[in-house]
Structures are given as C-alpha cells and as structure tokens.
Amino acid sequence: MIASKDFAARSRQVAADLTHRGFIHKALSGYELKRDENIGKFQNWGAARQSAAEIKWETINHLDHYLVEFTSKLEARGAKVFWATTGQQVCDYVSDLARDKGAKKIVKSKAMTSEEVHLNAALRKAGYEVVESDLGEYIVELAGHAPYHFVFPAMHLKREEISALFEKELGTAPTRDPEELTMIARKVMRQVYCTADIGISGANFAIAETGMISITENEGNARLTTSLPKVHVAIMGIEKVLPNLSDLALFLPMLATAGAGQALTGYNSMIGGPRQPGEIDGPEEMHVILLDNHRTQLLADPEQRDALHCIRCGACLNVCPVYRSVGGHAYGTTYAGPIGSVITPHLRGLHEWKHLSNASSLCGACTGACPVKIDLHHHLLHNRRNAAKAKPAWWEKIAYDVFAWVMDRPALYRLAGKLGYWGQKLHPLVERTFLDPARSWTVTREVPKLAPEPFRDLWKKRRQSATT
Ligand code: SF4
Incomplete structure (x- = not known):
C-alpha cells in the first residue's frame, strides 16, 4: 500500500510539471526519429522481430540446458561462476571477494542487476569506494538520484543542472557544452580505472555456444572496467543467455x-574468461554471478514466462504515454x-506492486515497440487478474459479486x-460535490453517454415493424 501511495503521489507531482514533461517528451521524440531511421536499415524489421522472439523462446524454454553449456565453457577457461538465488547473496559474494582481495576501490560499468540488488549501497556500507563509470550513472550517483531510465539514466537532467552539479561536486568551471561536460567526467574516470582493484560489469548477452558474455556500450567505459582492474565481476540475470554466437548478428543491431536509435553501438566486447597464458592484458580473475532473484518463479509460469525474453532495450518505456507523463522516478x-x-x-511481490499493472492505458504501444514481441499490455491484464484472484480488496469482491448477480438476471440488468x-x-x-460518488474519476474523465433507448428495445421495435 505504501508503494502504491508513493507512486500516486510522485506521479501526480510529475504529471503536473509541464516543463519537465515537455523536456522528456522532446528527448524521446528525437529518439523515435532516429529509431525509425535505423529500423529502415533492416531488410525486414517484422521478420527480425519474429526471429528474435523465436530465439528467445527457444532459450527460455530450455534455459537449464543453455545455462549449463554457458557456464561449463566459461569455467573451462578459468572463470568462476556463482549462482545467486537472492540479491543478498550477490552482495555477500562481492563483499567477501573484495575483502579477500584486500580491495579498497571498485569501479562499475552499468549493470541493472546491480541496481536491482542494491549492490552499491551494500559495498559502501562495507567500507568500499564505489565509482560508476557510465556517464549517465556517474551523474545520477553524484546527484543522489536513482536512474531515470535504464538506457538513459540521467535523461531528466539538463546541461545546466549537470554543469552546476560538477561545479559543486568537482569544482569545475560552468559550461553548457556537452563535450566539455563529458571530458570533465572522463578525466575523473581515467584515474579510477587505473587505481581500482575490482571492476564490476553487467552483461547484455551470454553466449552458450562459446561461454562468453557480450557487452554493448557507447562510451568504452565497460571495456576499461572489465580489463584494467585485476579482478572482473560480471553480474547478469539468468535470462540473458542466447544459444549461438551468430545470434548476436541479430541481437546487437536490434x-x-x-x-x-543507433545502427550499432560504439563498442561491442566479448569476454570469455580471465587473462589466458600468453596474453598481455586482461584481469587475473573473472567471476560471473548468475542472478535468479525470483526469475525462476516467472519461468515456472507458462503464461508469463516470455517476460524473460526482455533484452532491456527500453523501447517500451520510450513509447509509453504513462511513462512519458509520470517519468522514471515515480515507479520507485x-x-x-x-x-x-x-x-x-x-520480482518484489504481487500484492505490494499490483498497482503498477493499472498504470497503463492498455493502448498497446509498448507491445508494438518491443523488438522481441513481448505481449506487454496483455501481461499487465494477467497481473491484474492474478492480483484480484490472490487477494481482492473487500470493495472489489462486493462490487464483482453484485455485478455478477445483476448480469445473471435479465430483468435486473434491464433495470x-x-x-x-x-x-x-x-x-x-x-x-464534483461530496455527493458525487465518482468524483475522483469524473474530475479527469468523461464517461460515455448511455443511449436513451437501449439497443435491445430498438431491435425489438425493428423486428415488430418487420413482421407487421
Ligand atoms: S521493449 Fe521489450 S525488450 Fe525492450 S525493454 Fe521493453 S519489454 Fe524489454
């Protein structure tokens, strides 16, 4: 209930801020133009989506097989694999590793799974210095914000705000030039890569055939994070696996x-273990953490397991009218x-988070945008149904019982x-007075007008006139 109240309060606040909404709208409209331009570079975007959906279906439905293939090949090259059932196990594993290695400083490239398990907070609590190397993540960390979007974490901040933040936190001169702002962060980051004891990354894909992880990015920070420190830790959800190396030819541009909205990102790395004999660079140790954190519960649900097909592209956020109105922080x-x-x-409990299923107009824009064809808006309906079945609110129960009772009696239905x-x-x-039982609805919505004469009566009259 607290989560739903927070969501409602934050949404109301952001939705009323037209300047903020205009800023987000403008940023995402630019994305749409670029995305459509690059979709045109695919021979057949529809066929590409279908192929991607089928590959993900095959993988998720045989996840046990592909995960074992992936891990056995990775371990054969000296990487250590840890299967984490919970987020706490991830935090404990990395904290213990940092302690064993005598680490002080940890550099991170963007990893949504680490956000999911609150790894930064756990490591800082344990006394380690943790620095985000992705520019957007670095900015939001410095500002004390949560990421606004999982592809563009700092998209809610204007250049002037970033400049003021750098001025306050790093003592730099004010500038509106994006390149200068990037160079400020780059200068800080270069020192961090060279002095960090551990580098933590995520993984965009894991290839079962070769036992490698694939990381795609635009800044080169993930490449430095995974290759300069002596120890590399990659954290990934178990759903990230793909069967074959050739699948990347579809998934990376997609x-x-x-x-x-790019044809391909600037940097694409494949990592298949720690430094091998004869190699002159790379980490001495590589640890790969495979995170479950309730994903296997989703896998056990045949109706909704295709939600695990997600490649975290963020396209569904970009086109969602609700996300565009309430912003990324409202969700919590x-x-x-x-x-x-x-x-x-x-992942976090149906009862506490069921309100999110109602944060949708069910327009289906998300489903239309999803490159792996996840039927998102129908999943939201499934969640609503599951929540109502699992623990209906008392008023919902009474309302549905009365509704069913009336619908079952034609005379009452007519009345x-x-x-x-x-x-x-x-x-x-x-x-809009206190006597209006539906005022919270009618203040923002127009209810369709009921016809003075129902179709049933019109039909009856028509049949009577046809027979006379
Ligand atoms: S559009 Fe599809 S693949 Fe992309 S984030 Fe949304 S659900 Fe995941």
Missing part, C-alpha cells in the same frame, strides 16, 4: 536500434515503464440500464 522500482510494471510484481441512464442525466446536479 538492441542498438530499439534502445538508442529498478525497472520502470511497461516491462517494469510486468516483472516487478513477480440497471434504465437507472444508469437517469443517473447520468441527474449527475450534473451533484457533479
């Missing part, structure tokens, strides 16, 4: 197109927008239709 979750509303009730018509006629007399 992720770049759907996620950032690691994964915002439509996909977040679908999976958060599974209800007549009462509804007259109720609607009289409604303006009490509208």
